[in-house]
Amino acid sequence: MGNERTAGSFDINTKKSWLLIIGVILVSTNLRGPFTSVGALIPFIRDDLAISNALAGSITTLPLLAFALLSPFAPKIANRIGMEWTITLSLVLLIIGIVIRSFGEIVFLFTGTFFIGLAIAIGNVLIPGIIKMNFPLKIGLMTGMYAIFMNLFGALGSGISVPLASIGNFGWQGALGVWGILAVISLLIWLPQLTSQRNQQASVETEKKSSLWRSPLAWKITIFMGSQSLIFYTLITWLPDILYANGLNSNTAGWMLFLMQFSIIPFTFIIPVIAEKMKSQVVLSVATGFLFIIGLSGLLQGNLTLAPLYVILLGIAGGSAFSLSMMFFTLRTRNGKEAAELSGMAQSFGYLLAAVGPVLVGALQDLTAGWTIPLSLLILISVIFLIVGMSSGKERQVTD
Missing domain, CATH: 1.20.1250.20 (MFS general substrate transporter like domains)
Structure with a gap:
C-alpha cells in the first residue's frame, strides 16, 4: 500500500492533476443523466411508438440489468488494458448508445439503452478504483465530488427531459440525444489520461491474488x-x-x-x-x-x-x-x-x-x-x- 500511496500522491497544482480531477468529475456526470432522463419521457415514447406500459417500463429496467451483467467483468477488462483505457472505451460505447437510442425506432431504442447501461456499469465500477489509486490522501473529498456530480446530473436528467422534448421538433429523441454532447466533452477531457503509466502499475500492484x-x-x-x-x-x-x-x-x-x-x-x-x-x-x-x-x-x-x-x-x-x-x-x-x-x-x-x-x-x-x-x-x-x-x-x- 505504501508504493501506491507514493505513486498516487501527486501535486494538485500540476496541469495533469487538474485534468484528472476534471476528468473524474465529467465521467461522473455521465453515470446517471442518460439513464434518469428516460423516466420522465416514458409517456412520450409509449405514445409515439405505440408500445405497452410493460414494454415501456422495461426501458428503465434494462440498464440496471446491464449494470448487474457487466459489473463483475469491468475490473478484469481494466486489469488487461488499464483503467484509463477501459473508461475511455466506455465513453465511446456511451456515445454510440446515445446516438443509436435517438434514432426513434423500437429496436434502436432498446439496443442503445443496453449499450448505455454497459457503458455506465464500467464507470460505476472503476471510478472508486481510480480515486483509490490516484487520490489516496483525498479519498473522502474525491468520492464526495464524484457522488454529488453524479446525483446532481441524475436529478437534472429527470427535470429537463420534458422541457427539452417540448422545444420545437426536438421531441423525445432530441431530449435523449442531447446527452451525447456531454459524453463527447467528457471523452475529450479524459483522453490525456491515456498517456499515463498508472494503468500499467494498477495491473501489477497486487502481489498475491485472493478471491x-x-x-x-x-x-x-x-x-x-x-x-x-x-x-x-x-x-x-x-x-x-x-x-x-x-x-x-x-x-x-x-x-x-x-x-x-x-x-x-x-x-x-x-x-x-x-x-x-x-x-x-x-x-x-x-x-x-x-x-x-x-x-x-x-x-x-x-x-x-x-x-x-x-x-x-x-x-x-x-x-x-x-x-x-x-x-x-x-x-x-x-x-x-x-x-x-x-x-x-x-x-x-x-x-x-x-x-x-x-x-x-x-x-x-x-x-x-x-x-x-x-x-x-x-x-x-x-x-x-x-x-x-x-x-x-x-x-x-x-x-x-
Whole structure:
C-alpha cells in the first residue's frame, strides 16, 4: 500500500492533476443523466411508438440489468488494458448508445439503452478504483465530488427531459440525444489520461491474488450496497403511489419524490468527507439504517402532516447509504485494483437487487391490495442493511 500511496500522491497544482480531477468529475456526470432522463419521457415514447406500459417500463429496467451483467467483468477488462483505457472505451460505447437510442425506432431504442447501461456499469465500477489509486490522501473529498456530480446530473436528467422534448421538433429523441454532447466533452477531457503509466502499475500492484467472493467482509459490503440500492430504486418507482394511497394528491406526491432526490444531493458530498476522518464508520452506518427505518415506518403509518419529514429522512439515508458504499470500496481495500474488484462484485449484486425490488414490491401490492406488506418488507431490508453496516463500518480490510 505504501508504493501506491507514493505513486498516487501527486501535486494538485500540476496541469495533469487538474485534468484528472476534471476528468473524474465529467465521467461522473455521465453515470446517471442518460439513464434518469428516460423516466420522465416514458409517456412520450409509449405514445409515439405505440408500445405497452410493460414494454415501456422495461426501458428503465434494462440498464440496471446491464449494470448487474457487466459489473463483475469491468475490473478484469481494466486489469488487461488499464483503467484509463477501459473508461475511455466506455465513453465511446456511451456515445454510440446515445446516438443509436435517438434514432426513434423500437429496436434502436432498446439496443442503445443496453449499450448505455454497459457503458455506465464500467464507470460505476472503476471510478472508486481510480480515486483509490490516484487520490489516496483525498479519498473522502474525491468520492464526495464524484457522488454529488453524479446525483446532481441524475436529478437534472429527470427535470429537463420534458422541457427539452417540448422545444420545437426536438421531441423525445432530441431530449435523449442531447446527452451525447456531454459524453463527447467528457471523452475529450479524459483522453490525456491515456498517456499515463498508472494503468500499467494498477495491473501489477497486487502481489498475491485472493478471491473477494470468499471474503465475509466483501459479502457484507455487497449486501450493504445491494440493500440500499433496492430501497432507493423501489422508492423512486413507488413513492408517489404510496403517498397517493395515503391521501396526497398526485401532483403533491410527485413533488415529494423531487424532495427526496433533492435531499440526497448534499449528503453524497458530506458523508464521504466525514467518513474519511473517522477510523470506524459504524456510527454512520447505524445512523443511516435507523433513518431508513424511521422514514419507512412513517410512510407505513400514513401521517400526511409529517410526510415531508419522512421523505427528507429517506433522502438523507439514501445519500448517506450510497456514499458509504462507495467509501467502503476504497477504505476496506489495499489498492486501486482491489477497490475496483470489490466495486464490481458489490455493484453487480446491488443492481440486480435494484432491478428486482420495484417488481417484487409492485407484485406484493397487487397481491395484498395495500402497501402494508411491501413497506414492512422494506423495513426488514433496512434492518439487514443496519446489521451488515455494523460489520462493514469496522476498520479492517476485505483480504485480512
